Amino acid sequence: NAGVTQTPKFRVLKTGQSMTLLCAQDMNHEYMYWYRQDPGMGLRLIHYSVGEGTTAKGEVPDGYNVSRLKKQNFLLGLESAAPSQTSVYFCASTRLEGQPQHFGDGTRLSIL
Amino acid sequence: AQSVTQPDIHITVSEGASLELRCNYSYGATPYLFWYVQSPGQGLQLLLKYFSGDTLVQGIKGFEAEFKRSQSSFNLRKPSVHWSDAAEYFCAVGLNTGFQKLVFGTGTRLLVSP
Numbered sequence: 001n002a003g004v005t006q007t008p009k010f011r012v013l014k015t016g017q018s019m020t021l022l023c024a025q026d027m028n029h030e031y032m033y034w035y036r037q038d039p040g041m042g043l044r045l046i047h048y049s050v051g052e053g054t055t056a057k058g059e060v061p062d063g064y065n066v067s068r069l070k071k072q073n074f075l076l077g078l079e080s081a082a083p084s085q086t087s088v089y090f091c092a093s094t095r096l097e098g099q100p101q102h103f104g105d106g107t108r109l110s111i112l
Numbered sequence: 113a114q115s116v117t118q119p120d121i122h123i124t125v126s127e128g129a130s131l132e133l134r135c136n137y138s139y140g141a142t143p144y145l146f147w148y149v150q151s152p153g154q155g156l157q158l159l160l161k162y163f164s165g166d167t168l169v170q171g172i173k174g175f176e177a178e179f180k181r182s183q184s185s186f187n188l189r190k191p192s193v194h195w196s197d198a199a200e201y202f203c204a205v206g207l208n209t210g211f212q213k214l215v216f217g218t219g220t221r222l223l224v225s226p
Contacts (some may be wrong), residue, residue: 004155031212040121042202042216043156090155094212100146101214103155 002026006091006104013081013111021076021107023091031094032074033058033101034066036087043090049074081111114139116205118217125193126225133188133220135203144206145186146214147177151199159201162186173197198224 004025013019023032030051035043045058047066055066063085065077074093078085088108092101115138125131137143144163148156160171167179177188186203203217 033214040218042116042218043214044216045213048213092156096212099212100158100161101212103148103157105153105155 004091004093004102004104006089006107008107009105010108011110013078013109015081015083015111017081018077018079019081019109020078021089021091021109023074023076023093023104025072025074025091025093025102027093027095027102028071029093029095029102030071031101032068033092034064034074034076035090035092036060036085037090037106038087046076046089083111085109086111114143114205114207114215116203116215116217118201118203118220120220121218122221122223124223124225127195128192131188131190131193131197131222133201133203133222135186135188135217137184137186137203137205137215139184139205139207142181144212145177145179146204146206147171147175147186147188148202148204149173149199150202150219156202159188193222193224195224195226198222 007022033048034046044060049055049068052071067075088106091104094101117136146161147159162179200219200221202219204214207213
């Protein structure tokens with residue numbers, strides 16, 4: 001079982017460029033999440049989805065968009081990257097309310 | 113607002129010594145409680161969880177945690193630390209909001225000295 005897979009693992013962008021981060025899970029989980037991790041700040045929720053075709057804003061959604069066209073995939077988009085979006089991005093998924101979230105290995109994104 | 117506090121940013125423990133990592137939360141009801149571990153360059157791995165029942169929970173890798181409602185705490189313990197335990201540890205609170213919202217602490221980095 002692959003669990004939660006994130007691609008790419010690393011990326012360097014220039015300010016103003018766009019890109020999409022892909023998260024795929026093979027556990028048939030309903031809920032999926034995107035977090036960013038910054039030093040000294042723990043993980044903060046960007047966007048989440050409670051099922052195919054649904055998305056919602058989390059704690060720090062500005063500058064990001066998401067889509068969940070298929071149950072197993074959750075995409076995070078940066079339309080116009082800014083240096084403040086330099087971070088490590090984690091995707092997570094879970095089956096039910098109250099169950100632990102399963103995390104991917106992260107995408108390290110640097111924006112110059 | 114809900115919050116999770118991990119007061120220790122760094123902790124250094126000698127190999128073989130005992131460990132306790134502190135976690136306090138602020139939430140009106142009893143939340144779901146989790147401890148995750150993150151090794152360098154890796155994602156978060158679940159160590160243990162508390163949902164209800166016995167307030168002392170056992171996890172993987174010899175870790176345990178105790179939920180104390182009166183203190184709003186969920187401290188992580190291990191009786192004898194191994195060098196491979198060096199990592200960053202995150203406490204998280206799961207809130208009943210119609211979806212599973214996790215609020216994370218800022219993490220405690222554990223260093224293990226020989």
